[in-house]
Amino acid sequence: MVTFLPSRPGRLADVPSFTRAIGGAESNVACTLAAAGHRTRWVGRVGRDGFGDHLVEAIGGHGVDVTAVGRDPHRPTGVYFRTDEDRSTDAHEVVYYRAGSAASAMSPATVPYDSVADARILHLTGITAALSADCLDLVRDLTAPRPGRPLVSFDVNHRPGLWRDGSAPEVLLELARRADLVFVGADEAKALWGLKGTGAVTELVAGPETVVLKLGKGGAYAVDRRPESYADIEDADGVGFLQRPPRVDVVSTVGAGDAFAAGFLSATLRGLDMPTRLRHGHLMAAAALTAPGDLAPPPRRAHADRLAALDTAAWETLHLGPGWTEADQQGPGRTGDDQEVRTP
Numbered sequence: 001m002v003t004f005l006p007s008r009p010g011r012l013a014d015v016p017s018f019t020r021a022i023g024g025a026e027s028n029v030a031c032t033l034a035a036a037g038h039r040t041r042w043v044g045r046v047g048r049d050g051f052g053d054h055l056v057e058a059i060g061g062h063g064v065d066v067t068a069v070g071r072d073p074h075r076p077t078g079v080y081f082r083t084d085e086d087r088s089t090d091a092h093e094v095v096y097y098r099a100g101s102a103a104s105a106m107s108p109a110t111v112p113y114d115s116v117a118d119a120r121i122l123h124l125t126g127i128t129a130a131l132s133a134d135c136l137d138l139v140r141d142l143t144a145p146r147p148g149r150p151l152v153s154f155d156v157n158h159r160p161g162l163w164r165d166g167s168a169p170e171v172l173l174e175l176a177r178r179a180d181l182v183f184v185g186a187d188e189a190k191a192l193w194g195l196k197g198t199g200a201v202t203e204l205v206a207g208p209e210t211v212v213l214k215l216g217k218g219g220a221y222a223v224d225r226r227p228e229s230y231a232d233i234e235d236a237d238g239v240g241f242l243q244r245p246p247r248v249d250v251v252s253t254v255g256a257g258d259a260f261a262a263g264f265l266s267a268t269l270r271g272l273d274m275p276t277r278l279r280h281g282h283l284m285a286a287a288a289l290t291a292p293g294d295l296a297p298p299p300r301r302a303h304a305d306r307l308a309a310l311d312t313a314a315w316e317t318l319h320l321g322p323g324w325t326e327a328d329q330q331g332p333g334r335t336g337d338d339q340e341v342r343t344p
Contacts, residue, residue: 001078001098002051003294009084012093018081022058023294025125025157025258032262032284034063036298038269041065043115045102051077052102062295068115072102084252084292096161098131107134108141116142121265122150124179126172130162136171143178151268154179154208155261158188169193177207181268183261185214198223198240212264212278214257219244220281224274243278246307246318250289259288259296263304279308279315286320299325 003023006015022031030040042064046052048071055077060066078098083091098104106128116122122142129139143152156172163171169192176182182205189201202211202223213221225238263284267277283304287296298304303325307318 001080001096001101001103002054004079004081005293006082006084011091012081012083012095015083020054021293022055023080025127025155026123027055027059027064028255028258028294029123029262029265030064031059031062031295032259032298033266036262036266036284037301038266039065041068041116041119043068043111045070045072045106045110047071047075047077047102048073049077051079070102070110072105075100075102075105077101078103082254103128103135104131105134106131106138108138111138113141116150117148119150120269121153121181123153123155123261123265124175125155125157126168126175127157127159127162129171129175130159130168139175140178143175145178151181152179153181153261153265154183155257156182156184156188156192157257158185158192160191173204176205179208181210181212182208183212183214183257183264185257186216186218189213198242202238202240210274212281214260217245220260220278222274222278239274241274241278243275243282244316245282246286246315246320248286248289249319249321251322252292253289255288255294255296256285258294259298260285263298267308276308280304283307287325290320290322290324297325 001023003021004018005021007017007019008015026044027042030042034040042059046055046069052071056066056069078096078101080094080096080098082094124139124142129136143154154176156176158168158172160168172192176184184201184205186201189195193204195201195204198213198221201213205211209224209226211223215221220243222241223238224241260281264277264281266284267280272280284298287298290296299307310318
């Protein structure tokens with residue numbers, strides 16, 4: 001969708017003007033992964049209109065392959081407006097105009113499996129599944145077992161306003177169980193399935209090789225069920241890893257979840273171990289948290305690798321503020337160091 005960002009804080013009724021940008025969980029992940037040095041493709045549908053032109057050009061401008069994006073001549077490109085308050089507060093407002101949009105009409109017929117079959121990882125979210133019955137059919141088709149399918153990554157991304165028929169708990173659990181890698185927030189698990197605790201959630205989401213439970217300020221917990229991870233353990237329920245996040249001076253929370261997924265997926269593509277994948281997720285999320293807008297420049301790979309390799313004591317005192325992703329680009333004696341690591 002095209003996102004309209006407010007020119008100043010306040011209610012939507014009071015904001016006099018907006019700045020146009022791009023929005024959407026899957027495209028956010030694709031853009032962030034491209035900025036991190038990976039080859040990415042965004043597959044979707046937009047209207048044959050000016051907003052559709054803007055989305056294709058803007059996402060392509062981030063280095064993402066957009067050749068598989070379809071253009072619908074009969075339906076418009078979806079848009080939404082939001083305030084700049086924290087999403088967790090009652091002051092945050094979002095208004096969507098995407099009913100009947102090109103994206104809501106996606107289906108297995110308009111988004112063929114061939115457009116994603118050659119990927120190493122296929123990243124999907126529960127938002128797409130909620131847009132229409134055809135979109136749900138598409139996500140079911142893309143998560144169906146088939147020989148040689150990409151590793152399927154699924155971010156539950158529960159948006160209550162999109163599931164007015166009450167089917168979210170059943171449908172999102174079904175889709176999560178069909179994936180290979182699942183991201184779900186502890187708050188989502190409680191709202192959807194009434195579950196608390198890492199064990200209860202990971203036990204319910206059976207099937208995926210990896211389940212990542214996002215715990216907010218408590219960090220992230222991953223269960224790794226890949227056979228090579230528990231070859232020497234009699235109980236093959238998987239191995240659990242808890243990784244707390246660094247301390248972050250938050251500018252905006254928008255896009256942090258997508259950035260975490262991108263960081264984790266980047267480390268997955270590189271074959272890094274599970275604790276390091278979680279750390280890269282936290283670092284990419286920190287880049288989003290310390291910058292305004294949905295997308296933020298990620299740290300350079302060498303910089304992120306250096307921070308992810310810190311020992312436990314150094315990681316626990318890591319303090320990231322605005323501008324920290326550029327701290328390693330200023331050369332010897334760089335002034336960004338005081339923003340990068342601070343000891344309380």
